[in-house]
Amino acid sequence: MHDVARALADQIPGAAPRDVTVTFAVRRQAAAQHHYRSRGGPVTVYAQALHAQLYGLPTDDQPLPAALDALLQAAHTTDDPEQQSAILQQLTEQLRNAAEILQWARNHAHWRQLPSPAWEWLRDATDQMRALADGLDTVRPAFTAEPPTLAAPPQPVRQPIGQKAAATNAAPSTGRHR
Template sequence: MTVFAQALHADLFGLPADDEPLPTALDTLLQATHTATAPEQQTAILRQVAEQLRNGAEIIQRYQYRAQWDRLPDDVAEQLRDAHDQAQQVAQTLDLVAPAFSSPPAAPELPGPQSRHTAAPPARPTPPAGRRR
C-alpha cells in the first residue's frame, strides 16, 4: 500500500518515481527542487546538478581551447579557464554536501543540567577583618 501511495504522490506532485532517472536539463531540475521532499530526492538533485556542472566545465574548456586556437585575445582564454575551474570547484562542493540532505539532522542539544555551565558561582569576598568593639 505504501508503494502505491508513494507512486500516487509522485504523480500528483510531479515527483520522479524512484525507478525513473532524474531529468538532466537544468530548468527541469529546477522544477524538481520545488517538489522534491524526500531527502534522497534532494541529494539526487544536487548530485545531478554537480554532474551537469562537470559537463558545463568540459564545454567551457573546449571553448577555452578554441579561443587559444583561434588566437582570440589572451584574456578570453584566461576568463574561460577561470570559469572552468570555478565550475569544477562548485561541482566538487556539491558532491561533498549532497549526502548531508540524506542524513538525519543531528539532534539539537537541549538546555539542561548536562549542557549548562555548571561551575560554582564565585565565592563572596570575605570582608576585611575589622576592629572588635
C-alpha cells in the same frame, strides 16, 4: 492524471498544463504552526502525485530532468532526502558538463587567438565549475544521512551568592562619591 492536470491548468484559461505551476501555502493564522512552509512546482508533477494518492497508485519514479530549469522545478517540489541527494547528483553532473563546455570554449579561444584575458577567464571558470562539482560530491551525502541529534544547551555556571557579592565589592569604583 492528465484530467487532473488539465483541471488545475484550467484555472488559467487557455494555458497548457506544461506551462502552469502551482504554489501551496498555509493560512497566515497557521503559518507558525507549520514553520511558514510552502511548496510549489509544475502542475503536471502535482497532478501525477494527486492522482496516485487518490487512487492508491504507485508514483512513477521518472529519471530527473537534465535541463537546469526543470531540475530547479524538481528541487522545489521535494522534501525527500533521497530525491534531494539525487537532484544534487544531477546538478553535479551538469556542472561537470558545463566545465567541459567551458574547456571547449577555452580551446577554441586559444585556436582563434582571442585576447589573453578571454582565455584566462575561461580557464578560471572551468576550474571553478570543477571545484563546485567536487564540493557537491562532498556535501551531497549529508542530505541522506540522519540529522544529528542536538545536545542539550550548556547550562550557565552559577556562582554562590556570597562569592558573587565579594567579587562585586572587590571591583574598584570608577564613579565619583558624593
